[in-house]
Amino acid sequence: MKKVVVVGLGYIGLPTACLIASNKIEVLGVDVNPKVINLAKKGKINLNEPDLIGLFKDVVEEGYLKVSLTPNYADVFIVCVPTPFKDGHKSDLSYVMAAINSILPYIEEDNLIIIESTCPVGTTENIRDLVFSKISNSIIKGKIYLAYCSERVIPGKILYELIYNDRIIGGINEVSSKRAKDFYNLFVKSNLYDTNSKTAEMCKLVENSYRDVNIAFANEISIICDKLGINTNELIKLANKHPRVNILKPGCGVGGHCIAVDPWFIVEKTPDLARLIKTSREVNLNKTEWVIKKIKKKAKEFEEENKSKPKIAILGLTYKPNVSDLRESPALNITKSLAQDRYPLYIIEPNILRLPKSLGIYKNVKKVELNILNKVDIIVLLVPHKEFKKINKSLIDKKIVIDMVGILLTRKAEYHRPTRG
Numbered sequence: 001m002k003k004v005v006v007v008g009l010g011y012i013g014l015p016t017a018c019l020i021a022s023n024k025i026e027v028l029g030v031d032v033n034p035k036v037i038n039l040a041k042k043g044k045i046n047l048n049e050p051d052l053i054g055l056f057k058d059v060v061e062e063g064y065l066k067v068s069l070t071p072n073y074a075d076v077f078i079v080c081v082p083t084p085f086k087d088g089h090k091s092d093l094s095y096v097m098a099a100i101n102s103i104l105p106y107i108e109e110d111n112l113i114i115i116e117s118t119c120p121v122g123t124t125e126n127i128r129d130l131v132f133s134k135i136s137n138s139i140i141k142g143k144i145y146l147a148y149c150s151e152r153v154i155p156g157k158i159l160y161e162l163i164y165n166d167r168i169i170g171g172i173n174e175v176s177s178k179r180a181k182d183f184y185n186l187f188v189k190s191n192l193y194d195t196n197s198k199t200a201e202m203c204k205l206v207e208n209s210y211r212d213v214n215i216a217f218a219n220e221i222s223i224i225c226d227k228l229g230i231n232t233n234e235l236i237k238l239a240n241k242h243p244r245v246n247i248l249k250p251g252c253g254v255g256g257h258c259i260a261v262d263p264w265f266i267v268e269k270t271p272d273l274a275r276l277i278k279t280s281r282e283v284n285l286n287k288t289e290w291v292i293k294k295i296k297k298k299a300k301e302f303e304e305e306n307k308s309k310p311k312i313a314i315l316g317l318t319y320k321p322n323v324s325d326l327r328e329s330p331a332l333n334i335t336k337s338l339a340q341d342r343y344p345l346y347i348i349e350p351n352i353l354r355l356p357k358s359l360g361i362y363k364n365v366k367k368v369e370l371n372i373l374n375k376v377d378i379i380v381l382l383v384p385h386k387e388f389k390k391i392n393k394s395l396i397d398k399k400i401v402i403d404m405v406g407i408l409l410t411r412k413a414e415y416h417r418p419t420r421g
Helices: 013-021 034-041 052-061 094-106 123-133 158-164 174-184 197-228 232-239 262-269 275-306 330-340 370-375 386-390
Strands: 003-007 026-030 065-068 076-079 112-115 145-148 167-171 192-196 312-315 345-348 365-367 378-381 400-403
Touching (some): 003 094, 052 065, 076 094, 094 123, 197 232, 197 262, 197 275, 275 330, 312 330
Parallel strands (some): 003 026, 112 145, 345 365
């Protein structure tokens, strides 16, 4: 193995590039964003991931990792770009196709192309057809290999899980699967399972849809319990005493780029068949709206009683505890809705340096520290960051507390423990 090109230096691409380079393999990291490339050339990265900055600096100093706005010739090309969805929850493959088009001029005989971006079923075969259509030499066509192999990592443990999580590898043919498997064996220390590309693509989508369905059950139960005056946490704790029951913990929705997005790719492909998957997505989206209505109801009651808008502290903005990732965050969506109604908001989020630009347009939104709690009227706990578990109870005494994670257990708290992806 002489050289690898990794297209996309985001949450997956950059750690992947660093990990490969750490195995003494020459890697060229490519991104179309000049800010990402310029930052990397200065020895800096924009990802807050344990151990990544140290590894990045090491492989750059050793000369195994270089960065560029454009690809070059290589033995292996890995595509790690985003796959968001458009209006109507339809997949947007424009980033993937742009990445493929960028490497087309550099593809040669014996090259291996790997798609790691989450994609609808059939995408790898479509990419095969595109690549082969651009190559006139039929002999070379038979010696270009394509495979799909999505990651299975969680923010905060990306480097570890890239090494030690099992991987599913799906080639367009058996030779492609074997070539990809041999490549991943260079740096993955867990099991590698080979299959065809469509099964590998579907496996990624099914894994996250399974989690979404189970979270949706918990979220729906929490709404029902609230209506019936039942403590959701106690109910779930007791129900889970059954040896074959394991209900997850409900929360204010589902975030992250995987669980909140991937199920839609199945719904898009088979809309008449994916009924449970679609309903689960709708339930989890509705849970976020339910939380918004709950907070606004309390705020309206306060305003009617005190003739002024309440000062509201929002604890947690990321999509899960102890990370800086805001992608598809239900807490962020809740905050945006409250900001639109012009409530004075005080955001306490220890994992980000500054508020996202989408909140910057609201002048009544500020990022503050925990000591602000004794000056606000309503405290809304949305994400159970470790810092919040040490809050002095005197700071929240006599406040209206809406605790969605169950760690500020005051007499007035309304709490539900969440599970996030």
